[in-house]
Amino acid sequence: DTGVSQxxxxxITKRGQNVTFRCDPISEHNRLYWxxxxxxxxxxxxxxxxxxxxxEKSRLLSDRFSAERPKGSFSTLEIQxxxxxxxxxxxxxxxxxxxxxxxxxxxxxxxx
Amino acid sequence: xxxxxxxxxxxxxxEGENLVLNCSFTDSAIYNLQWFRQDPGKxxxxxxxxxxxxxxxxxxxxxxSLDKSSGRSTLYIAASQPGDSATYLCAADDYKLSFxxxxxxTVRA
Numbered sequence: 001d002t003g004v005s006q007x008x009x010x011x012i013t014k015r016g017q018n019v020t021f022r023c024d025p026i027s028e029h030n031r032l033y034w035x036x037x038x039x040x041x042x043x044x045x046x047x048x049x050x051x052x053x054x055x056e057k058s059r060l061l062s063d064r065f066s067a068e069r070p071k072g073s074f075s076t077l078e079i080q081x082x083x084x085x086x087x088x089x090x091x092x093x094x095x096x097x098x099x100x101x102x103x104x105x106x107x108x109x110x111x112x
Numbered sequence: 113x114x115x116x117x118x119x120x121x122x123x124x125x126x127e128g129e130n131l132v133l134n135c136s137f138t139d140s141a142i143y144n145l146q147w148f149r150q151d152p153g154k155x156x157x158x159x160x161x162x163x164x165x166x167x168x169x170x171x172x173x174x175x176x177s178l179d180k181s182s183g184r185s186t187l188y189i190a191a192s193q194p195g196d197s198a199t200y201l202c203a204a205d206d207y208k209l210s211f212x213x214x215x216x217x218t219v220r221a
Contacts, residue, residue, distance in 0.1 A: 033208065033209070035209070040213065041213055042116070042201050042203070042211030042212050042213050042214055043156070043201075043209070043211050044211070045208045045209065045210070048207075048208060056208065091155060091156065093156075093209075098143055098144075098207075099161075100144075100146065100158055100161045101146065101158070101205075101209060102158060103148075103155045103156040103157075103158070104155055105154060105155040106154070106155045108153075
């Protein structure tokens with residue numbers, strides 16, 4: 001198993017554009033999480049899935065954000081009408097229920 | 113809402129010295145406490161996970177303790193090396209992780 005992977009690793013976009021990120025979890029993990037990290041801060045929880053069900057969304061996840069995990073495998077995080085405040089590192093993690101979370105390398109988003 | 117605090121924010125030590133990193137959390141109803149390492153511009157590497165029923169966990173030169181009732185965890189790194197320079201993050205796990213801002217460690221050769 002190669003661990004959690006995320007694509008793209010870097011994304012530069014203009015304000016107002018839509019972007020989509022992909023996360024491929026460790027294959028046998030049934031939980032998948034999205035976090036966002038800004039410079040000098042720890043990651044903040046955005047949302048998580050158990051299999052294909054999205055069980056919780058943070059208040060940080062405005063209506064412009066949507067996440068999916070079709071068939072309980074990979075997940076996508078889409079941001080519509082990006083704003084400069086969306087610039088951050090977006091991190092994905094996966095785990096078995098109640099066990100250690102393993103993180104991917106992240107997608108760094110820059111909104112110009 | 114879980115609040116996690118890490119003290120100190122930064123630490124610089126000479127090679128060979130032992131490191132002590134502190135983490136406190138406000139809500140003791142957690143499943144686990146997890147420690148991570150993050151290198152600049154990179155993702156998080158899991159170092160240790162302490163289950164709520166455990167008092168400590170060890171891996172090589174790393175030892176982490178957990179006092180759930182007082183809302184505290186400490187990460188000890190023995191005989192520090194320049195390669196230990198990184199930011200260390202603790203996270204309280206109540207099915208989602210709540211992170212502190214991290215302690216940035218510099219080990220001087």
